[in-house]
Amino acid sequence: MSGAAGMGWEIVIGLETHAQLSTASKIFSGASTAFGAAPNTQACAVDIALPGVLPVLNRGAVERAIRFGLAVGARIAARSVFARKNYFYPDLPKGYQISQYELPVVSGGFLDIVVEGLEKRVNLTRAHLEEDAGKSLHEDFHGMSGIDLNRAGTPLLEIVTEPEMRSAKEAVAYAKALHSLVRWIGICDGNMQEGSFRCDANVSVRPAGSTTLGTRCEIKNLNSFRFLEKAIEYEARRQVELIGDGGTVRQETRLWDPQKGETRSMRSKEDAHDYRYFPDPDLLPLAIAPEWIESVRATMPELPAAMRARFVADYGLAPVDATTLTASKALATYFEEAVRHAGGEPRACANWVLGELSALLNRLEAEADASPVGPAALAGLVKRVLDGTVSGKAAKEVFEAMAAGEGDADAIIAARGLTQISDAGAIEAIVDQVLAANAKLADDWRAGKEKALNALVGQVMKASQGKANPAQAGEILRKKLG
Amino acid sequence: MFDHTVSELAALLRDRKASSVELAAVFLERIERLGGGLNAFITVDAEKALASARAADARLARGEATPLTGIPIAHKDLFCAKGWRTTCGSRMLADWISPYDAHVVEQFDRAGAVLVGKTNMDEFAMGSSNESSFFGPARNPWDPSRVPGGSSGGSAAAVAARLVPAATGTDTGGSIRQPASLTGTSGIRPTYGAVSRYGMVAFASSLDQGGAFGKSAEDLALMLNVMAGFDERDSTSVERPKEDYARDLARPLAGLRVGLPKQYFTADLAPDVAACVMAGAEELERQGATLVEVSLPNQALAVPVYYVIAPAEASSNLSRFDGARYGHRAAAYADLGDMYRKSRAEGFGAEVRRRILVGTYVLSHGYYDAYYLQAQKVRRLIARDFAEAFASCDVIAGPAAPTVAFPIGEKTSDPVQMYLEDLYTISVNLAGLPGLSVPCGFGQGGLPVGLQLIGNYFDEARMLNVAHRYQQATDWHRRSPPGYGS
Structure with missing residues (x-):
């Protein structure tokens, strides 16, 4: 239980997790998704967004989304729609990210977790398919930035929970359960160092007993379970202190700084982009027939x-x-x-x-x-x-x-020579030696000190170089002492 | 020879009466001598053209020719062609050499066609007059002080002036049919999804469709036979069996029902154009077709709807031109935002900037429902109008443009006047239907007028049949602009 919750505040947490889907090629191009290649060697014409190129959906990514939907008991949409999320950034070659917005491929579902022995169900809002952006490298370029587009177009499943977790421990338990599940069903390698599984946490606080949600902050850059826990605890404490000091929480995106162990403001809601989502006219709506779902279901492992x-x-x-x-x-x-x-x-x-x-x-x-x-x-x-x-x-x-x-x-x-001595005669001989040498302990036991028997068994074990059957030794001791 | 159609030239090649190299030389010489004044081309590459002509001659000698083998053609400069500059008529891509071939370019290469050059166009296909080109306006060979139409103005002017026998174009709101009408050429925009958009630089993805210009409907059929067909690299490409678009050309028109939309024949239509179009319809009637009046009740909404949807898609499609990886980048800038702003402000012309702003606006939070969503709803109504019209007719006939070619500069200061050029073509794009324009006479000033035929989905063969029968009985399509004929 964190300090914040202990002071009459309730923490409300929702998680957004990006799981990189384990397809060999990208979600909209044929380029490889393998990690660690030299910069820009795994970015084809589609990934670098040359004029005239078009996206073609990788069915393997869809199949993995279906596997996930089945694993969490979610609805798999017969028709879902890819939408463009428009913003400018050098590692986003098209100037938009292809994602799903109003009609995601998976909605609903749940994950059961166990926290400190108690079971809890975390409901999922949705899971949608999208492409990853490239990487901006701000070091080593003499004041300039380097862009590596190898990661651009890597398939992701963004999994969003309802704001139902109430402590950092619950959030971690959920994240671990999800991490286990995506690997279990073979849709994601779960490698957090390589960024294959990344969590963002939406955190707000409210007075215990309140039913309205407080203003939330989204924390990014949580690439380990430990950071997830620490960041949520820090953020909840920050918000409680802020409110306690008469301030108000501003809706904003915050970045976890693992060196300093704190979250810091990245951009406020006012600075947030207007992404101008609209259906991508280059892609037809994604149709998933019941037969496809059934054929995937037939390959599901026991969950x-x-x-x-x-x-x-x-x-x-x-x-x-x-x-x-x-x-x-x-x-x-x-x-x-x-x-x-x-x-x-x-x-x-x-x-x-x-x-x-x-x-x-x-x-x-x-x-x-x-x-x-x-x-x-x-x-x-x-x-x-x-x-x-x-x-x-x-x-x-x-x-x-x-x-x-x-x-x-x-x-x-x-x-x-580790075979245990279970021969009663041999143990009796040792017990006799021990009793002769430890009269005080024997007296103590007779005087009612139960612990003295353990000490005597210990002596028998010592004398037998650990080979005597301790249960048998105890029995024989009782008999002899009694 | 330059006055021949593709099918006539193909016969010459087949009969060894001419070689592909000779053909290339004839058209290259005309481009050299006459092309400059029309500004129809952005890039001409004689060396590449002659090399592929030689390859075509070898192929002809081996007896492996297709109807297009050895025929000189030109591509609108938004089809990516490997090793060729592909500018889209924009400063943004003025020096960009494509490292790959568009599907359409690949198909013509495979057929053995000889690419002689890339044609002028409105910048990123945004315009109806070719005046928004960074490379200057293309001119109409019938009157060089007038526009050839747009956006595929360069292709239309080149075919009209007999600088190439045929050329490709694209049609997002009328960009093939309107220039075909204004230059006295034949032009077809196929059903959305018939021709792959792979490698065709996008303006408005849900409306863009590649098509062709030629001197006859028969040539258009030959061009489509090369261009059309399923391509898995374009998710909106429709998977269906290959067809021979020339198969029905000769079919008699008896029993054909031709729909005339009453909303097309109003005061918006210039009387000289109306007269030519009606005469064209009557010729079809003479050949046994029945003329029926049809109604397209939402016709008046087509232009406004288009100018929400097309800019919305364009604003996003053109985001990739950010100066970061290719294309124009400002010489000096303070930071990343400054680089974007300056590169895009310098790289794009006024009309492109206007449409990016309009598109960004209609997609913005708080406006999306009122503009974009509403426009999509009306778009469905427009498609339904056509579906209902096709219940009582087989093809629809009407004008392709409201007037004959207008003087360069006349409409550049009034974008809405320019947008109304596409009054009769735009609804076809919104519905995803095929449409074509064939010459049907001359209006004011002796300038050509086009007859537009609109077909049902994938009914190109029938439209071409009607156009071909029409051209068997008329010779408007054989007339050449003064000074450009034989």
């Missing part, structure tokens, strides 16, 4: 929400764990593979995937499908824990060794 529900219902996982496991398709697939190899045991598998495996992946900054410990290998280890061959503690050591490439679980357990 994260459905999979999450299945994990809870069929595997008995906690909703929060099911949410985390379905945060990425790679992780969810990994988990299901592990369960299959373990012959069931979803909870144990989930614990390992969410615990050791996720820690490892974080450390390596890798996705689950690139994990050095595969789902079959992890399942092998889980089985050894469940059948008592190794202790939980030793299993972690085995996991690290697996990650280091030392072989499968059985080989490592054997090589490192």
Whole structure:
């Protein structure tokens, strides 16, 4: 809960996200969309807007918009219209951007998110297709600007939410869920460093309990989830303080400055362009027949929400764990593979995937499908824990060794002698030694200090070099002490 | 030879009575000798022309000729032609060399036609007199003190003066039919979507359509056979089977119903023009056609609607000319905004600037609904008027222009008077229909008058049939301007 909301103010947030669609060529030309080419080498006659050239719509971009619409339960328009958004800027070669205005391809739909254990539905207003602009480079040109038009004409899906989020954390949860979804359904690579997934946040504040919206500011340049959270928190605080000091919020576009950790004014509403939208006469209205939608539907994967529900219902996982496991398709697939190899045991598998495996992946900054410990290998280890061959503690050591490439679980357990002592006689002998050496602890336990037993189990583990089955050791101790 | 039609020249080439190089030489010599006074061309390239004439002769020798192989032609200077200056009659593009071919240019190249030059035009096709050209006005060979019409004035003047046997043009509001009428040439604007707009520099995308000028309806059919056809690079190009526009030329006119819109024959129409047009209609009647009166109730709204929609689209289409990547850039400027302002103010002429301002205005917040949206609604009504008229007729006949050619300078100070030049042509563009103009007599001062025929969608073959039958019985189209004939 941010400071602003804590002081009797409510934050209202809507997000506009630009997801770059993963087509090989641009939305209205045949030029490549690959990232990182030398400036202006991937801009054809259409992209640089030579006189006389015309746009031709890439059906792959439309198909991806349909996939998105299906994934969020939205309406897919049978007829939508491309419109020109007119403004002058050197990285906008035609002097207008082809977008959709009054009739977008996708409207409605929703995304369910989980914030601090609570579920929330974020409704979407619309999603529309448009082309990206080029890039202006203001450094390295001795007082001049360089223009790189490689990005010009790259297909984007702009996804707009209703103003329904009430904290920076909710906004981040939504953005992460959306980020996961677009990758899940294969329409966007989600690479935020390369600008494939960019968020703008509309932020306003109002007194708690108020039903009218405050004046909003749009914050741009939020290219990480961390910046998104910080910028919203900063902006909400700024607006609350401004109002608290007797000022009023001006509707404006603000830029997030990650160095200073603040938002600053970019342009006010009065300076805003009149974009003079009108239907692009070079493009026919986009017609999407029901058959096209059905053929796309047939290729849709199981969606994260459905999979999450299945994990809870069929595997008995906690909703929060099911949410985390379905945060990425790679992780969810990994988990299901592990369960299959373990012959069931979803909870144990989930614990390992969410615990050791996720820690490892974080450390390596890798996705689950690139994990050095595969789902079959992890399942092998889980089985050894469940059948008592190794202790939980030793299993972690085995996991690290697996990650280091030392072989499968059985080989490592054997090589490192990590087999757990579950022989009652052997444990009893150790317990006797421990009790002889720790009379004080034994007395403490008898005097009612329950914790003393844990200390004694610890001593047994130490004496057995960690190999004794701790549960068994506890049982034997109780028997002997009692 | 220069007085021959395309089909006659093609026969000479086929029968080896002339070579393409000889033909090119004949027309290049005429352009050299007579062209200067008419200012019909912006660019002529004899070297390129002779090179393609030689290639055409080789192709003729191989027996792989099409009807256009070896025929000299000219393109209106808004068709991009690789390696050619493509100026659009504007200072903005005065030095711009196109790196690619328009679909139309490509089609004529494939057919083996010999491109001799690029013709003069109103700047960015905005005008009805060719006077808005940065390269100066083209002149009417029937009276060089008068305009040839516009915007395709250079093509019309060139064909009328026998500087080329045929040429391309574009027609956004009448820019082929009106100059054809004023110069005594035949000109056709096909159905919207019949000819690809790829590489045809846009004025108003929803109205622009490429077409042709020639000395006969038969030549127009040959030209269309080359130009028309589906092109996936233009999303508004209509996908339909290739057709032979000459297939019905000889068909008798018996049973044909010719509609005469009552709104075309009013006091707005000069009496001399009206007389020629009515005589033309009567000739059709003599050949067995029936004349019927039809009504186009929203005809009076066509010009105002056009002058909302066309400038709106133009204001956006011309935004790419910003001096940043190509075209005119001011020599000195303070900052980016200054560069835009100066480059565009210097690069565009007065009429283009006026239309950009009008277009920007009608699309602006608060005005869009009242102007642009309203105009689109009326546009649909105008199209409906034609649909209803075509229920009782097969083609519509009327004037292509309200008067004969007017003196250079007469209308330049009064834009609205200039806009009214397109009174009878503009509604065709708004509806997306095909229209043509063929010579039907001479009015005041011995100046030519055109008969406009309007067809239903993709009914070009029938219109050409009517025009051809008309030209079989008349010789207006064979008359040449004094000093330019044989």
